[in-house]
Amino acid sequence: AQSVAQPEDQVNVAEGNPLTVKCTYSVSGNPYLFWYVQYPNRGLQFLLKYITGDNLVKGSYGFEAEFNKSQTSFHLKKPSALVSDSALYFCALLRGATNKLIFGTGTLLAVQP
């Protein structure tokens, strides 16, 4: 079965420190992976996607994600966290057969000043 998991409900990090939000996936065939962010009282916003090619994907707001096929992971990273990065982050997997996004349960990122 195709699925995506976000093992951490919440990640706490101090401003200026690097941050990582974890995502693992299970899929038959090549995965199409996405990260979306949801700020309070706002809809989801696209950050980045991996379709094929370079394993390090750069996205909006200084975020990047590393695709690791052997570990079936697609972790979101940022070298230096900002308080304004505090939000709910969703990893998503595109199911090839149905062309439908499957979202993870979300990870709440809290950046302390």
Place this chain on the structure above:
Amino acid sequence: EAGVAQSPRYKIIEKRQSVAFWCNPISGHATLYWYQQILGQGPKLLIQFQNNGVVDDSQLPKDRFSAERLKGVDSTLKIQPAKLEDSAVYLCASSPFRGQREKLFFGSGTQLSVL
């Protein structure tokens, strides 16, 4: 550019009542989606429109949920009658592309509380 507009922002109803949500996608976006986001879960696709035709409604509880997209622009999602478990945020998204390989543009959502 204007984003995806949704209304109302909040809605509180009692179970067995009916409710309707409205969405206006970004101009020119042919594809429109309705998602249900229950607290603590990721968004789940309810229905996908391509222009005014339904592409996928396999996860729409058709005994109580209905949706339409007249003239291929605005869309409404209706629940009748509502159940307690329908309490969620209902998100509308649009895209100029048919599939979901490209980014989706989401509205702010309608938060529904069923008492």
